[in-house]
Structures are given as C-alpha cells and as structure tokens.
Amino acid sequence: MIRVQGLTKRYGPVVALEEVSFEIGRGEVVGFLGPNGAGKTTTMKILTGYLYPDRGGAEVAGHSVLREPLAVKRQIGYLPENTPLYAEMRVDHYLDFAGAVRGMPRGERRGAIERVAGTCALEGVLKKAVGELSRGYRQRVGLAQALLHDPPILVLDEPTSGLDPNQIVEIRGLIARLGREKTILLSTHILPEVRDTCRRVLILHRGRIVADGSPESLAAGEAGEVALFVTLRGANGAQALLASLPGVRGVDPLGKEDGRERFRVLVPSGEAVEERIFDATVARGWKLLELRRETKTLEDVFRRLTTEG
C-alpha cells in the first residue's frame, strides 16, 4: 500500500531524511519510532503530500505522491502532529466541512459523521465548538476527520501525545480496532504503545531507518544473539568448558563470590544451548544455581539504536 524509495529531505543544512526506503503492505499496522527530530513527521508529511522530497519518491496505493497528489490524498486519512483544527468551528460543522471538501454529497456526509462520531465517541460534543474541547476530545475530532471518508490508509502522527493515561488506552483500543481493516502508519515515542498496537516497528534515527521488524523480533536482538546468565558453584575451569560447548559464541566472566561463579554466555537465539550447559555441568558434578535468558526489552533496543553514532 505504501512504498517509499530513497527518500531524502533537507531543511537547509539539516538532513531530515537520508535515503529512507520501506514498504508497507495492505492491512499492516506499523509503528514509526524514533527520537524527536529523527524524521518521522517529515516522512509522514511527504506521504500525505504536504512536503515534497528533495530526492526519492513514494507511492501510496499505487499513486505517486509527486505526480498524482490528489489521488494519494483521497486514499489517506491524516492526523497531523498536534492535531490542528479550526477552533471556532462546531465539531459537526467541522466534520461536515471536511466531508464537503472531499467531495462527499450531503446525505453521505450525514451518515459518515454519525458513523465516526460513534467510532470516536463524539456523540456528546457534536454541537460544541472545537476550541472548547479537552485535549482528548480534540484528538478524537482529528481522528474522526481522518476516518470520515473511510480511507484504506491512515497516517497518524503521534495520536496519543498530550493525553492522560485513560485517554491513551481509549485511543490505542480504537487504533487496534481500526487496524483490523486498514493500513496504518502511526508515529510515537511511547514504546508500550507500539507493543500493544503494532505488528511491525520501523525505528528511525537521524533520518535513517535503523531497525525494521516485529516488536518481539527486535527485542530478541537483531543480530540473532541472546545472552544467558549462568551461575555455578564448585566449578573449576568453567569458563573453558562453557566456551567449548557447541553453539556458544562467547563467555564473559561476571565475577566470583562465596565459591559461586557467574558468567554471561552469548548464544544464537534459535538454539537450545541451555540443555547442553545443563548436561555438561551436571556431568561434572557442578551445582547449577542459575540458568536464564536475558530479557531484552524494546526500550533497550531503542535506546541502543538511537543513542550511538
């Protein structure tokens, strides 16, 4: 549904995007992660036709954002960063305006407003001015606007920023429900959000994509390596033994205390090296006190990928 190729964008001397390429298939819910200024918003602005790239291009539903911007814009529902809205307008007038601008006939608009008001729980505030609404409601009005024409693709720039925890849970639930039938690209810097709503994560750092995969596979380590913590008692020459086992890529001694010795053992993520370690230590009569996999979180991966170089 979305194909991005070699996207490059500079703001003066600042490089916002550098040769970014990715593809998003129909029905995927993709989380766009990255620190502030990593290029998430710029990518979304290019996809929605608000900015043009310096180099490279993007296709949305088979249409080029540069050559057929109108066709692209018809396929997308867009929630820009900070949810800009016309504050003086009433919610229903605003939604009606958004529908009319998209060329929906009056009858269709009425039905659509009813539908999105239901989806986004806006029934109670339709007659209120947008400017009077709380942050959470404003966000939902923005989302309702993006959903009004029932687009196959949603681009949501930080849909939960500035919301309180209850509102965040609500919006997340809504996105998860929408994700069953739509292709969604959403940006955030809240990591649990990605785990809950997205089946795929793209991590951007300094205008480049540094990771691409499911939240689980990223957490498991993109090098395909897992660390095991092993603690033994009464062991002599344990380090050499561990290193000699098939599959072990490295052994770091972590220290000795009261006759206990602790190691960090690097193994390929797919192999069950734990069994070999167990058998080998038991065969020598050593006491195995600890044998567990290091649990890496998405947070660790994110921090590592976006702080170095």
Added chain:
Amino acid sequence: MRRALVLARRELRAYFDSPIAYIFLVVFLALSSYFFFFQIQGFFFVGQATMRIYFEILPYLLLLVVPALTMRLWAEERRAGTEELLLTFPLRPLEVVAGKFLAAFALVALTLLLSLPLAFTVASLGPLDWGPVVGGLLGGALLGASYLAFGMFVSSLTRNQIVAFILTLVGLLVLVTVGSTLVLARAPSALAPFLEAVDLESHFKAIARGVPDLRDLFFYLSFIGFFLYLNAAALAWRRWR
C-alpha cells in the same frame, strides 16, 4: 471549483464567528461616511447630489482596510497549523487560493453594498445620477478584489502578519500612484504609457465615471488572476522548501 466554494463558505463563516467581519464593516462604513460628509471639501460643502467624493476616497479607504484583512489569511492558517489540513485535503493549490479569495471578496462586496444607504440618502436630497454610483461600486469591487489578490499573495510569503500588512500597504500604495501626474512628471517619458497602464486607480476612475470599458474590466481581471496564480505557485513552492 465546487470545492473552492466549500472552502469559501467555511472561511466566510469564520469571519462572522469572530469579530473580524463586524470590525471590518463598522470601521469601513464609519470612515467612509465620516470622510464623505465631514471632510473639508465634503458633501455639504459641494452642495450637489453626487457621490463623487465618496468614490474619490474609496480607493484609499480600501487601501487601508484590505491589507488588514489579507495579512492574516495565510499567516493565521500557519500559526494554527491548519494550513497542513488544507493542503492535505484532495484540493488543488489554486482551489485553496480561490476559496480564501472568494470569502474575503464576499466580505468586501458586502461592505460596498452596505454603503448603498448613503446613495439613497443623497438621492433623497436631490437628483442623483445613478450611472456613476453603479460604476463606482463595480469599480470599487474590482479594485478591492485586486487589493485582496495582491495582499493574499504577500501574506503567503511571510509568517509575520505585521510584515505582510506593511508590505501590502506599501506595494499597493505604489501600484495606486505610479500613474499619477506627480510620478509621471518625474519618470522617463518612455515609461509613461506603461506606468499609466498598470496604475490601479486610473482604471477605477474610468469605470467610476459610469461607462465601463472592457479594457478596464480586463485589466482588473488579469491583475487578480495573475496574483491568485502566483499565490498558488507560492504554496506549491513552499512544499519544496
């Protein structure tokens, strides 16, 4: 263009949902009436049933109030971030520009129509020649529309409303005076026909005499079209920035 009308309707409603429209109307009508009746050589001094004085002031009155209207047209959208909404709706840049222009023009046209009671007052005092009144209003509408098109373009170039106001005011002042005798007397004579042709006020005067010439109409329409087109181009150009 139907979508431009949708935009124009929203925009016009926003004018009337805020104090802008009312202040614009009141200030314009108050100033025009004041100058019409009470300036040194005003209506009571002349002692004739004529609107001539009103239409002599009109270009300068519009010159003052139109930049105040146009300075915020793009700056405000940018400040509120709604420009991003507008430009990610499936609209052509020219449709967006036309929509905003039409709304502002509707407000100016309404203001001019609201000065009709002035004409009725004058007509009740003596025999009024309606030709110049109709011509003056038509010319005023075209002149106002030209100011709007120019001011809107300037506002699309800057984020700062004050800068937009001053640049528009100065630019229009130049365009209104380049054909005056004061300027022509000092300019190289080879330039004179050109300067006279681009002078915004001279065409207005011709129309306001009550005999509209197609060339004058054409001048205003192409001036308006030119700046609306430039405005759309400026919007597209900003996407590359």
